[in-house]
Amino acid sequence: MDILGIVLAFAGAALAAGLAGIGSSIGVSIVGQVAAGLITEEPGKFGQTLILQALPGTQGIYGLLVAFLVIFKIGAIGTLKAVTPGQGMAILLACLPIALVGLFSAIAQGQAAAASIGLIARRPEELGKGIIYPAFVETYAVLALIASILLLQGVAL
Amino acid sequence: MAVAEMLKVRLMIHKSAMNEVISTLQSSGLMEVERLAGDNIESETHEHLDMLPLPDNINILTRLVSEMNYIVNFLSPYAVHRESLLDRLSPSRVPFSQEQFKAVARDYRHYEHTYDELFAIEKRMTEIRNESARLEHDIEELEPWRELGIPLGDVASTGRAMLLMVSVNEKRLPDLIAELERHREPFHIERISVFAGRVYFLFIAISADKEALAIIHKHDPVLWSFSPGTPPAFVKLNQLREELNHLKREMSEMEKQAVAIAADIDTYKAACDYLRLELERYTVLEKVAGTESVTVIDGWVRSKDADELNRRVHVVTPLAEVTFRNPLPGEDVPVSLVNSRLARPFEVITRLYSLPSFRELDPTSSLAIFFFIFFGMALGDAGYGTVMALLSLAGLRFLRLSDSGRNFLQLLLICAISTIIYGAYSKAWFGDLIFPDYDFVGGFITIMIVSLALGAVHLLYAIMVELYDNVRHGDRAAAILDQGSWLLFIAGTLLFSLSRVLSLPTAAAVAGNYLFVFGALASIYSMGRMQKNIPARLAVGLGTFYMSVTGFFGDLLSYLRLLALGLATGGIAVVVNQIARLFRDIPYVGLLLTVLVMVAGHIMNMTINIFGAFIHSTRLQFVEFFGKFYEGGGREFRPFSAETKYIEIIDKEGAG
Numbered sequence: 001m002d003i004l005g006i007v008l009a010f011a012g013a014a015l016a017a018g019l020a021g022i023g024s025s026i027g028v029s030i031v032g033q034v035a036a037g038l039i040t041e042e043p044g045k046f047g048q049t050l051i052l053q054a055l056p057g058t059q060g061i062y063g064l065l066v067a068f069l070v071i072f073k074i075g076a077i078g079t080l081k082a083v084t085p086g087q088g089m090a091i092l093l094a095c096l097p098i099a100l101v102g103l104f105s106a107i108a109q110g111q112a113a114a115a116s117i118g119l120i121a122r123r124p125e126e127l128g129k130g131i132i133y134p135a136f137v138e139t140y141a142v143l144a145l146i147a148s149i150l151l152l153q154g155v156a157l
Numbered sequence: 158m159a160v161a162e163m164l165k166v167r168l169m170i171h172k173s174a175m176n177e178v179i180s181t182l183q184s185s186g187l188m189e190v191e192r193l194a195g196d197n198i199e200s201e202t203h204e205h206l207d208m209l210p211l212p213d214n215i216n217i218l219t220r221l222v223s224e225m226n227y228i229v230n231f232l233s234p235y236a237v238h239r240e241s242l243l244d245r246l247s248p249s250r251v252p253f254s255q256e257q258f259k260a261v262a263r264d265y266r267h268y269e270h271t272y273d274e275l276f277a278i279e280k281r282m283t284e285i286r287n288e289s290a291r292l293e294h295d296i297e298e299l300e301p302w303r304e305l306g307i308p309l310g311d312v313a314s315t316g317r318a319m320l321l322m323v324s325v326n327e328k329r330l331p332d333l334i335a336e337l338e339r340h341r342e343p344f345h346i347e348r349i350s351v352f353a354g355r356v357y358f359l360f361i362a363i364s365a366d367k368e369a370l371a372i373i374h375k376h377d378p379v380l381w382s383f384s385p386g387t388p389p390a391f392v393k394l395n396q397l398r399e400e401l402n403h404l405k406r407e408m409s410e411m412e413k414q415a416v417a418i419a420a421d422i423d424t425y426k427a428a429c430d431y432l433r434l435e436l437e438r439y440t441v442l443e444k445v446a447g448t449e450s451v452t453v454i455d456g457w458v459r460s461k462d463a464d465e466l467n468r469r470v471h472v473v474t475p476l477a478e479v480t481f482r483n484p485l486p487g488e489d490v491p492v493s494l495v496n497s498r499l500a501r502p503f504e505v506i507t508r509l510y511s512l513p514s515f516r517e518l519d520p521t522s523s524l525a526i527f528f529f530i531f532f533g534m535a536l537g538d539a540g541y542g543t544v545m546a547l548l549s550l551a552g553l554r555f556l557r558l559s560d561s562g563r564n565f566l567q568l569l570l571i572c573a574i575s576t577i578i579y580g581a582y583s584k585a586w587f588g589d590l591i592f593p594d595y596d597f598v599g600g601f602i603t604i605m606i607v608s609l610a611l612g613a614v615h616l617l618y619a620i621m622v623e624l625y626d627n628v629r630h631g632d633r634a635a636a637i638l639d640q641g642s643w644l645l646f647i648a649g650t651l652l653f654s655l656s657r658v659l660s661l662p663t664a665a666a667v668a669g670n671y672l673f674v675f676g677a678l679a680s681i682y683s684m685g686r687m688q689k690n691i692p693a694r695l696a697v698g699l700g701t702f703y704m705s706v707t708g709f710f711g712d713l714l715s716y717l718r719l720l721a722l723g724l725a726t727g728g729i730a731v732v733v734n735q736i737a738r739l740f741r742d743i744p745y746v747g748l749l750l751t752v753l754v755m756v757a758g759h760i761m762n763m764t765i766n767i768f769g770a771f772i773h774s775t776r777l778q779f780v781e782f783f784g785k786f787y788e789g790g791g792r793e794f795r796p797f798s799a800e801t802k803y804i805e806i807i808d809k810e811g812a813g
Binding site for chain 1: 508
């Protein structure tokens with residue numbers, strides 16, 4: 001069995017889950033810090049801030065999903081399939097859209113959501129709009145996820 | 158289906174009946190009272206209308222209401238039935254009968270005493286908290302010196318000997334000692350203790366030895382001194398602890414008092430509500446004007462309630478004249494939505510964005526069907542749908558809910574049904590728990606096409622709503638030129654591209670080509686038609702056309718999120734099951750662990766994805782759908798009513 005192919009595929013899965021996870025954790029933390037500040041003044045807005053804080057969390061899940069798709073594809077749970085270095089490289093590259101876009105878009109989304117915390121601090125009735133601004137950012141994570149999945153589908157093992 | 162028709166209403170009543178009429182208005186909850194002033198009054202009548210003098214107890218009432226609010230807020234943490242998290246999310250209200258409500262409210266003046274009492278308790282509690290914090294700080298500072306048996310106030314340098322209380326970082330002590338030893342003057346270090354990484358010691362040297370002092374200062378020390386007369390640390394520590402315990406006892410005494418008072422919290426809640434209703438009545442009086450014998454009340458009423466309002470007023474007094482008229486153009490009309498029972502829960506979504514303005518279409522029923530489908534696809538697991546349905550049914554059955562809370566749970570229930578249908582179709586029950594052949598990536602391409610197709614339908618529907626809206630307002634030209642040509646172009650594009658993929662009849666393909674070209678030209682013409690000269694028309698038309706085309710496909714791609722969210726739910730659910738099954742072979746506890754991992758994993762996955770499905774289905778409405786035609790910005794119709802916050806009147810009076 002060619003170990004290099006498997007190693008490359010593993011690297012792809014690790015990057016997808018790892019980078020997107022890092023992005024989400026930073027994004028969620030940015031919102032959390034701002035939200036905690038607001039809660040000291042107005043504890044009643046906890047539920048609203050929770051929704052905003054959850055928004056940048058999805059990139060991590062998308063990354064994890066792609067990682068699992070790779071794991072299933074190469075049979076890492078159960079018996080490993082034979083993966084040539086070329087196929088391994090293709091899998092690694094397929095993981096990059098969600099890994100990179102996940103990383104940066106989660107941070108950016110966190111910043112947008114933190115700004116929305118400022119919005120609901122003064123105008124709690126505008127929560128709907130406050131959710132929409134950060135949700136715009138997520139579009140690109142969704143597109144990257146689709147790209148990663150399509151690319152992965154394209155790798156024939 | 159729509160924004161309710163409204164009528165402007167004017168009540169003219171004899172002053173003797175004013176209070177009764179206002180009470181009736183409040184209990185019937187049909188009319189929104191508007192301030193009678195300025196532009197609302199024809200100038201000739203205005204001269205006869207003086208604003209009524211305010212009743213002098215409105216200030217007292219305002220104060221009482223804020224005091225009662227304070228009492229309720231202060232007491233709620235001490236009430237015996239602590240509010241659960243669920244209660245906080247949707248506070249349930251205490252049932253009261255009309256009779257009890259009035260009885261409770263009658264002696265509201267006694268509650269001022271309670272307010273003073275609670276105010277004193279809270280003040281003392283704050284003092285105790287500050288005092289305790291200070292004591293704890295002192296204790297923390299003294300603790301390291303506990304083993305030093307001499308009175309702390311006596312530690313001082315003499316004429317010949319230097320005596321210092323010092324603490325330095327424990328790691329730096331060896332360096333300090335080494336340096337002092339190199340300095341070759343007599344010194345002594347008496348170690349007292351080590352606390353949190355710092356070593357505390359007595360330093361003794363010759364008074365004149367300035368160099369030794371300099372060496373100590375190099376090692377980032379803290380030099381301690383206590384005021385003369387301070388007893389030994391252990392004695393002082395005992396004193397402080399004693400004081401602290403005393404304060405703690407006092408604190409729990411205060412809490413006991415608060416708990417005792419909180420036993421009557423329902424009474425205070427009722428009184429608070431009663432006073433608030435009174436205050437609202439007085440606020441309405443502010444908006445009313447009158448002559449010496451006639452009072453005039455202006456406001457809005459739903460057209461369908463007009464007769465009922467007229468009847469109720471005349472039940473109270475025959476000395477009344479009620480007139481209605483249609484809203485004038487440009488008038489700020491409050492908005493009330495009227496939807497079928499099935500669509501009503503979706504008003505939650507419309508409100509989240511903004512109410513339609515009075516002259517706009519209510520988008521609720523249009524978005525309802527799409528939201529229903531989108532949510533089901535985005536969550537897409539029948540197991541999760543079932544759990545959601547059961548939870549929302551339980552909430553509807555067992556919680557006392559406000560109208561908006563009820564609407565929200567109904568919305569969740571409807572969305573759960575959509576999820577069950579879609580999940581059952583794709584065999585997703587908690588991932589592959591029930592059907593082992595469930596393949597969450599299998600239908601990938603199909604779901605992608607379905608997502609895009611749904612997106613196209615949604616976007617086309619938006620254009621048609623826009624078209625309808627233009628026609629409704631009599632702007633036929635805009636309807637035909639803006640939306641009509643654009644629809645032709647899109648239909649042409651679809652036919653054109655479908656004919657490449659599928660084998661359509663030749664006629665359709667040819668029609669597609671012509672539509673495509675004609676629609677494009679028509680769109681370019683209509684988009685540039687506002688410009689003066691031909692080059693400008695061409696440039697603006699082409700530019701706008703290009704932006705619209707790319708915008709349309711950008712919007713279309715956005716619907717791929719339905720695919721992505723569904724995949725994420727399914728994928729993580731399958732993985733939860735796989736991981737859980739790894740535990741199955743552990744002897745004895747294997748099955749238990751498997752079940753635990755599954756339950757925990759699925760709860761997590763379900764929560765996150767319900768959230769995601771909701772947010773993204775909403776987003777597709779707000780951005781892709783509303784963006785085409787909807788502005789919002791309406792003002793909610795808020796009838797003057799007897800709505801209570803904390804309590805629920807269980808035997809409402811029928812006729813007021």
